[in-house]
Amino acid sequence: MPMKHIQIINGPNLNLLGKREPTVYGNQSFEAYFDVLKTKFPTCEMFYFQSNTEGAIIDKIHEVGFTYDAIIINAGAYTHTSVAIADAIRAITTPVIEVHISNVFKREAFRHHSYLSEVCKGCIVGFGLDSYRLAIDSVLNA
Ligand code: DQA
Secondary structure (H helix, E strand, O other), X not given: OOOEEEEEEEOOOHHHXXXXXXXXXXXXXXXXXXXXXXXXXXXXXXXXXXXXXXXXXXXXHHHHOOOOOEEEEEOHHHXXXXXXXXXXXXXXXXXXXXXXXXXXXHOXXXXXXXXXXXXXXXXXXXXXXXXXXXHHHHHHOO
């Protein structure tokens, strides 16, 4: 089976995972978790990109969105605001999976709407960092 190329994209404030609101987002940095993921999925080529800037996230979606097997995106607060990221996902051919660490539906009402969900293949919400592992499993089982 050929190696699957998977791009993980994290949006604003997710560079602070492990330090940021640990009761909501846990104690582990994404870099540490990414090492766990790479060990768990030796048949995948996984790439990790994080940016606090909307345009940089859009550029990354354009860059990988016609050749990679999947994009897993946690757009952070841009999930709830960004028509531009939704349009970038609409523009590409690679399937995109939306993930959230917290269960956004248990939180403030402004987190209940996502501009991205309707243009994504599916959404995985509320399983902590394990949301990313579930997303990769779904790519491998597709
Ligand atoms: C988040 C949920 C968003 O509402 C929030 O703005 C984030 C993280 C999550 O992974 O739970 O930054 O996407």
